[in-house]
Amino acid sequence: MADEKIVIGAGTKYPLNGILTIPDQTNGPTPAVVLVHGSGPSDMDQKIGENAPFKDLAEGLSEKGIAVIRYDKRTFVYGKEMRNDPGVSVKVETIEDAIRAADFLRKDERIDATKIFIIGHSMGGMLAPRIDAEGGDFVGIIIMAGSPRKLEELIMDQNDQVLNSLNRLLKMIAKKQIASLSSKFDNIYRLSDEEAKSTPVLGKYIRAYYLKEMGEHPSVDYLNGLDKPVFILQGEKDFQVSIEKDFNGYKKLLGDRPNVTFKLYPNLNHLLMPSVYGDILKAKKEYKVAQHIDRQVIYDIADWILSV
Missing domain, CATH: 3.40.50.1820 (Alpha/Beta hydrolase fold, catalytic domain)
Known part of the structure; x- marks a missing residue:
């Protein structure tokens, strides 16, 4: 070759x-x-x-x-x-x-x-x-x-897998973080494109628009x-x-x-x-x-x- x-x-x-x-x-x-x-x-x-x-x-x-x-x-x-x-x-x-x-x-x-x-x-x-x-x-x-x-469904599934592997104290902390992420995901499709572009969902740089645009196709x-x-x-x-x-x-x-x-x-x-x-x-x-x-x-x- x-x-x-x-x-x-x-x-x-x-x-x-x-x-x-x-x-x-x-x-x-x-x-x-x-x-x-x-x-x-x-x-x-x-x-x-x-x-x-x-x-x-x-x-x-x-x-x-x-x-x-x-x-x-x-x-x-x-x-x-x-x-x-x-x-x-x-x-x-x-x-x-x-x-x-x-x-x-x-x-x-x-x-x-x-x-x-x-x-x-x-x-x-x-x-x-x-x-x-x-x-x-x-x-x-x-x-x-x-x-x-x-994509957001996969991310939530992966987070749940991690959650189920944690000890009791870490699980309590992680549950709150995952619940917060879930509420952000639930709101993605209610946002206009412009709102989505200014709404971070994963860290500082991945904005709601990235997931919204993909999810709409x-x-x-x-x-x-x-x-x-x-x-x-x-x-x-x-x-x-x-x-x-x-x-x-x-x-x-x-x-x-x-x-x-x-x-x-x-x-x-x-x-x-x-x-x-x-x-x-x-x-x-x-x-x-x-x-x-x-x-x-x-x-x-x-x-x-x-x-x-």
Whole structure:
């Protein structure tokens, strides 16, 4: 395979460094995927602790004859400028660049423009159907450890998981903090856009508008009308999204559709790597253990892409 340095959004306000990984041997134009990050600032490898899942995907899929494009997330490079912008949304942070990456691939003669896919991980998986609808125009969508729910619902679930693990005194303190957060979330959709832009909800910089804008474009709305191939996968030991509410939530929504494939992987965590602690309180320790995406996950994704 060959790693080529590229720039996504060259000539725009937010150019981003990236890598296009091209398979060594191809018979004509090759299929390709755009990798879309989860929440928070991330480099092109989506480095989390000692793990680099996007690098694993790029190397593994290219070995199977599939080109992969990955790039630094906008908030990773321009976070300082963007956090002072009250109008930051997932559209600005993620969606625009994923569409630019798809357009970049279409202009490359080595890529089969009719075989461009998106792989969204975590929040990237939540956004993948919207990215497709707003201009990505992919032939198929792969959702890794995503959710059909709203972001604030996931945040509350994760907080509740932590709460249930605390001792009595800490639980009393945390309960008040979580109740306060819950009331902020409950009020988000009652705010006008301008009010939401001036209302912080998570720390100093994440404003209500970020959640409101995303929540007003729910993944479910895009999935309901989707007839192109979709592959939804998750690890059984994922403590950041739920089998019951998320994986099975997708199944409840799409389970009878012939265009949708589901796979749940035993003993894999949120990064589709072997589970170490399986505890949300030990998330940092979990990701400090250097690992790689399970090979079966990469083989399954490659087989699915090549079958479409």
